[in-house]
Amino acid sequence: MDEIRALQKMVDECGRIVFFGGAGVSTESGIPDFRSVDGLYHQQYAYPPEEMLSHTMYEKKTEAFFEFYRAKLLYPQARPNAAHKKLAQLEQKGKLLAVVTQNIDGLHQAAGSRNVYELHGSVLRNRCVRCGREYGIDFLLNSTGIPHCGCGGIVKPDVVLYEEGLDQNILRGAVQAISAADMLIIAGTSLAVYPASGLIHYFSGKYLVVINKTATAMDQKADLHICGRVGEVLSQVEA
Structure with missing residues (x-):
């Protein structure tokens, strides 16, 4: 006290x-905290979390990036x-x-x-890399594979990935x-x-x-x- x-x-x-x-x-x-005992850094994946959430992964293995992102970074029930x-x-x-x-x-x-x-950044904001249209978290949650805008562009989370400034x-x-x-x-x-x-x-x-x-x-x-x-x-x- x-x-x-x-x-x-x-x-x-x-x-x-x-x-x-x-x-x-x-x-x-x-x-969960990334670096806690039960956090992402202590779980087993094909690649370490900092690689899964990197700009390179987003560019080179886009579908795997979004699968990991949806599973581990989106907590819509959190208050x-x-x-x-x-x-x-x-x-x-x-x-x-x-x-x-x-x-x-x-x-x-x-x-x-x-x-x-x-x-x-924020998981609540997502933006088409082609036309700039904005989408909420529900769009990402309800999408499968690589999320695309109506214009055909990829909808990228407004989150700073590893390797990004x-x-x-x-x-x-x-x-x-x-x-x-x-x-x-x-x-x-x-x-x-x-x-x-x-x-x-x-x-x-x-x-x-x-x-x-x-x-x-x-x-x-x-x-x-x-x-x-x-x-x-x-x-x-x-x-």
Whole structure:
């Protein structure tokens, strides 16, 4: 409880909080973490997950790419958990500047957050590579083989694949938010994915907080380190 009191005190003192989150934020919504013991990196496939979700796989073995993508990245039944909801409340109270997320599930917006920087895109958006027509997640879920638009083009998920660069506009927005923050909460991420995790070095504010079940590279530099589940911790904070 001392950790929660310390976190509450920091939240009370700050008015420009930025939340930087990873897969651990969504595990409490039933979406597996790639790098956890039960995650995709510990399951057996013909190719490792980073190869299955690469631009090369999309280009060279397109049908296999979509089979894997549908089976392992789409969780339409997932709903926002306590972490997503608390962050939306903090934003509504005017205390949270932005959410910077490595997740692609859209749960922050579903909970009510408005200023969200999705570093790796979103499974909720899909676009024809030929005509640009946009499609929702249901189109991908209900398709088989390689999904095609009415014009004949492939409908590609708006997700950053391995070997692809991050959206520069989203990167700039995330950097500006982190640079302006007086408090940065890093949660549910091992900070192992670059260049996304490098964004935290733009923070120069008052309080750095890390909430994660396992060790991260920023634990020693944090003003407060809480080992635990993100939703369980944030649910105890008053907005």
